[in-house]
Structures are given as structure tokens and as C-alpha cells.
Amino acid sequence: MKHLSILLILTCLWVPATVMASLRGTGDLGVVIERASGSILIVEHSQHTVLGRVSGLGDLSHASVVFSRDARYAFIFGRDGGLSKVDLLEHRIVKRVIQSGNSIGGAISQDGRFIAVSNYTPGGVRIFNADTLSKVADIPADYGQKTYSKVIGLVDAPNNRFVFSLYDAGEIWIADVTDSQNPQLTKYKDVGRQPYDGLISANGRHYLAGLFGEDGLAHLDLWHPDRGVKKILPGYGKGQNDQKLPVYKMPHLEGWAIAGSQAFFPAIGKHQVLVANTENWQQIGTIPVIGQPVFVMAEPTQRQVWVNFALPNNQWVQVIDVESQKPVKTLEPGKGVLHMEFTPRGKAVWISVRDENRIDVYDTQTMQLIIQIPAEAPSGIFFTNRAHRIGL
Amino acid sequence: MQHIGQAMLLTLLLSSFTAAWAELSSQEVATLRHLLYQDCGSCHGLHLTGGLGPAITRTALQSKPTDYLFTVIAKGIPGTPMPPWESQLSKEEIQWLITELKGPHTP
Numbered sequence: 001m002k003h004l005s006i007l008l009i010l011t012c013l014w015v016p017a018t019v020m021a022s023l024r025g026t027g028d029l030g031v032v033i034e035r036a037s038g039s040i041l042i043v044e045h046s047q048h049t050v051l052g053r054v055s056g057l058g059d060l061s062h063a064s065v066v067f068s069r070d071a072r073y074a075f076i077f078g079r080d081g082g083l084s085k086v087d088l089l090e091h092r093i094v095k096r097v098i099q100s101g102n103s104i105g106g107a108i109s110q111d112g113r114f115i116a117v118s119n120y121t122p123g124g125v126r127i128f129n130a131d132t133l134s135k136v137a138d139i140p141a142d143y144g145q146k147t148y149s150k151v152i153g154l155v156d157a158p159n160n161r162f163v164f165s166l167y168d169a170g171e172i173w174i175a176d177v178t179d180s181q182n183p184q185l186t187k188y189k190d191v192g193r194q195p196y197d198g199l200i201s202a203n204g205r206h207y208l209a210g211l212f213g214e215d216g217l218a219h220l221d222l223w224h225p226d227r228g229v230k231k232i233l234p235g236y237g238k239g240q241n242d243q244k245l246p247v248y249k250m251p252h253l254e255g256w257a258i259a260g261s262q263a264f265f266p267a268i269g270k271h272q273v274l275v276a277n278t279e280n281w282q283q284i285g286t287i288p289v290i291g292q293p294v295f296v297m298a299e300p301t302q303r304q305v306w307v308n309f310a311l312p313n314n315q316w317v318q319v320i321d322v323e324s325q326k327p328v329k330t331l332e333p334g335k336g337v338l339h340m341e342f343t344p345r346g347k348a349v350w351i352s353v354r355d356e357n358r359i360d361v362y363d364t365q366t367m368q369l370i371i372q373i374p375a376e377a378p379s380g381i382f383f384t385n386r387a388h389r390i391g392l
Numbered sequence: 393m394q395h396i397g398q399a400m401l402l403t404l405l406l407s408s409f410t411a412a413w414a415e416l417s418s419q420e421v422a423t424l425r426h427l428l429y430q431d432c433g434s435c436h437g438l439h440l441t442g443g444l445g446p447a448i449t450r451t452a453l454q455s456k457p458t459d460y461l462f463t464v465i466a467k468g469i470p471g472t473p474m475p476p477w478e479s480q481l482s483k484e485e486i487q488w489l490i491t492e493l494k495g496p497h498t499p
Contacts, residue, residue, distance in 0.1 A: 035438060036430075061438030079437055102442055120443060150444065167444070196444070196473070212473055246468060246475035249434055250444065311431055312480060336430070354430065377430070 026071040029088050030341065030383035032352065032359060033076075034376040035060045040076065041375055042088055045343045045350070045383060048361050048371050052091040058082040058098075064105045064380055067387035068130060069112035074382070075130070077106040083117055085133060088384070095133045099126055107156040110390075114177055116154055116162045123148030125164055127177060136180045143169035153198020153209050153253070155391045157222055165195035165209045165218075172198075172209060172220055172229055188229040191218040197253040200391035201278075208232075210253050212268070219281060232281040236267070236274065245269045249294055249310035257298030257305045259322050264305045266293035273307060273320060287325055290316050295339065298322075299364050300346035308337045308351075317351060319367060329367045333360045341381035352378035416488055424488055435473065439499055445474060449499045461490045 029051070032041040039055040057063075059080035066075050073094065076084045081100035084093055102121035108114070114136060115128045124140040141149040149166035157163050162175045172191050176184040193213025200207050200222075209218040219232045251266035258264075262284070263276045273296055275285035291313025297306050305320040314337050319329040336354030343349070348370060351360045359373040359381070386392040416424070429438055435445035446452065453461065465486045468476035477486065492498065 059438055059441075061433050062443060079443060080439075080441075102437070104443070152444075194473075213471070246477075246479070247473060248431070248475055248480070250473060355426070 024089070026088050026384050028343075028384075029071070030350075030381060031065050031074045031076070031086070031088070032350075032375055032378050032382075033060050033063045033065070033380040035063065035354070035379040036377040038078075039376070040074075040086065041378075042086075042091055043350075043373070045348065048348070048373065050373060050375075054086055054091055054093060056093065057084050057086075057096075060379070062104060062379075065382040065386075066106060066108045066115070066392070067382075067384050068108070069387055071384040071387040075106065075108065075115050077103055077117055079103065081119065081121075083115065083128065083133060085130075097128075097133050099128070099135070104150075104152060105154055107154050107162055107391075109156055109162070109177060110158055110160050114160075114180060116156075116164075116175070116177075118151040118154035118164055120150040123150050123166075123168070125151055125154060125162065125175065127162075127175075127180065127183065137177070137183050139173075139175055139183060139185065141166050141169065141173075143171060152196060155198060155200040155207065157200060157207070158204040158390065161222075163198070163200065163207045163220070163222070165191070165198050167194055167196060170195065170213075172207070172218060174222075174225065186225060188220065191229045192216060192231060196250055199253040201258055202390060204390040206278075208253065210236075210251065210268070212250070233274075233276060233283050235283060245271075245292065247292065247310065248312070249292070249314075251293060251310075252295050257296050257302075259298045259302035259305065262322070264296050264298065264320070264322075266296045266307075268292075273305070275325065285325055287320055287327070289318050289320075289327060290330060297340055297342070299349070300342050300344065304328075304364065306340050306342075306349060308340060314338075331362070331367065334358070338379045339381050341383055344383065344385040350381045352381055354378060416484060420485070421488065424485055425492070428489060428492060440493075441499065445472075448493060450494060450496075451499075453493055458490055458494075461493070462486055465489060 028044050028046045030043045038057045042051045058078040061079045064077050074086045081098050081103045083099050084096040087094050100119040103119045106117040115130050117126050127137040141151050149168035151164050152167050154164040160178050165172050170193050172188045174186040192211040195209035196212040198209040205223050207220040216231045216234045218229050220229045247269045261278050263278050267274050273287040277284050291309030293307045295308050307318045315335045317331045318327045321328045333351050334353045334356040338354050339352045341350050349362050354377050359375050361370045435443050436448045437443045440448045466478040468474045
């Protein structure tokens, strides 16, 4: 008996308490960035609760997250160049490196073995081993005479490639990391001035970079990379009478909504959501909205598109009905709506309301508030179903 | 008389100028500070150390004259994503931001 109790005690000591308490999957977990306090919340969206907080993650302004393919680990990209690997079950930092002076985001390779980070300082992309976070390769964004460009719009693409844009150089590069130590680069020059963000379509075929410095978008068909980068939507960016409003927050392309054969995306400097045909990339519609859109995101059933806005209209969210192409609901969660994330099958949407220190969870069908969750200056919200989606 | 009038006007202008941000309520100052770190911070970094936009720390701005900073904030920088803030902020608020940026509170 005595032996048995010693054995029991030993077992209890050996198995981490968190595992004892809750053996669980990660499919309904997520991460909320608390940008001002350098922490994240680990959340679950079955019951809409907070499971824990992990601190010590540095400067999380504009932080983003990707997940390991087993959806157990979150890789967090901080503004200060920090790359952190967090265990979603044990609520702890497994590994953390400061990989640059100033970074903007990252991606995980198709095979899950590599993490790529896009950097402003020094301008370029660095590739890390996803297990150990040890550096595998360095790709300086040198566009001539040792001039380095800020890198934006980094995404993963099929066949273990990463695609990204050079803001200062106006270039798009593909890095094939099949031979991880020696990434093979394909460079496209003169794609347009000041590409400021990029996205890849959910099937991994189309890479698009938004251009700040001129009208239009740069489009690369990854099925036919030899055809080069083409300019599409030449009217994109032009305001009424060519008069753009000041842009108080850069739109994000990551959330570009592609619903059926239609793409919905934020106009720059205009109170509009634009609609394009994804077959020929011609603009086919314009939807007036309440402010300058920042994120334009399709709800998973693709029946609705949810939109948030730049200052001074960042207290609003509008819901556009895809069929009628009209806003059907305007919500006012509060000042500083920064991001939205849908639960994987679309029943609910989590909305971060930075200035109210809150996350509001809405039912996407009734558009009624389900619950409010306290969070410190929340920004990005990332659910683990991203682990299994190209480009996220 | 005209001189006295001018002098008085000048005094008035000066006193209103120096008093400008003393007149901002603590609520307004809190809002501005929030704007600086959260919204300016979305391009310039939460710690003002730079992002898509350049660093705007005290050190980075050391050599920049106040007039120049005023123009940049009020009018923006054409050809870059820096927008003009004059439709969103009063002169006093822009002055406060510059004082704050050059002052001891920023990194």
C-alpha cells in the first residue's frame, strides 16, 4: 500500500498538472494578441472562454500568428523581431528568438518544417526550423548596391515555396525552400510602386500584391510563374474625380474575401468595398460602406462579407450580403475594432475591440451579440483551423 | 496705438500658444496619447521604433525642426502612406503630439 501511494505521488509529480487536468484536442483553440502588454490569450471557441494567458512576448504591435500542422503550437511574429513558439496546451513559451530588429509577419511552409519571417530591418526574409527555431537560411532583400527593401505580404505557397513583396523595390520574389539551406529565388522586377500587402488565394494559385504608390494590383499566377507578374484592376486605388481621401490605416489584404467567382476587397482611401471577377480579374462592382475598409472577410459559408474600418470609423462593423451586394447590418461594437475571426464553420465571429479592452462574439446568422470577453487591448485573433489552410 | 494693438495681439497669440496644451483636458491628453501609441503606432510601431513608417523616437526626431514635424503631421507626406491629420486633429493637438514626441516620455 505504501509503495502504491508513493508510486501515485511520483506519477502525479511526473505528469504536468495541466495535462492531468485537461487532456484535450486543439481544434477549437485560438490565440488573441494583447498588443500593448506583450501577451496572448489562449482561447477556445466551443464555449467562448479564455483558457489562459502567456506573457513575455515583446512588442506585439501588428503581431500575427501561424500554427504548426498538428495545431498544437502557435508561432507568434512580433514587431520587435521576436519569433516565439507557444504550446497551446501547456500555455508556455517553448522557444523564443529575436531574429531581426523589426519584423512584420510570417508564414509556415506547406510541409510544416519551416517558418519564414518577413523583416523591415534588416530588409529580407529569414527561414527557421519549425521544431527548434534555429536559422536555416537568410534571404536579404537586396535590390541593388546593397540596398535592402522592407518585405511585406509574405505567404506560403504550394510546393514548399514562399512568396513575398519588396515594398521599397517594387518587386515580388518566390523562394523555393525544397533545398532549405539554399532557397531558389525567382524575382519579378517592376511589379508596381510600393506593394504594401499581399495575399494568396485559398487554392494557392493566385498571389496578389496591393500597390500603394500607384493604381492597380500586381498579380502572379503560380500555376504559370513563367508568364510573369501582370497588373490587374487598373482602376483600383483611384478615388472619385481621382481624389483619394487620406488613408489613416493601411488596408489589409490577408482577409480578402473570395466568395465563389467573386473577390471582395477594400478600396484604398474610399468608403467602398470593391468586387472583382476572379476569372478575369475585372472589377464588376462597388459597394458603398460606412468608412475606409481595413479587413474585408468572407464568412465561411461565403454568404456574408464582414468589414471593419479605419479611423475615424473604427467603432463600426458592417455585414454585406453577397447575393444582393449590399450592407445588411451595421454593428457598433465600440472604438478600435481591429480584427475579426470566424469560427471554422461560420457560426460565430470574434471581434477585437481594442479601446474597450474586449472581444465581442457575434452569432453570424442572427448578428446578435453572444458574449463579451475581457482582453487587454486585443488586436489579432487567430483560430487553429488556419493550420490547415494555404496562405494563413 | 497700432503698435500697442499689435503688441497686445502678439502677447495674446503667444499666451494662447503656450497655454495651448495646458488647455487640453486630461481626457483629451489621454486620447492623444492613446492615438500616438496605438494608431500612429500601427505604422511607426507601438514603441515608435518604426514599421512601414520610419522610427519616430526622440533620438530619431532629434534633428527635425518643430515646424517640419508640424507640417508632416498636418499635411502628410505626398507619395508615402503618411496621411494628413489636420482634418482629424486641431493645431493644439498636433503641437501636443510634437512636444510629446520630443519630450522625455518617448523612447
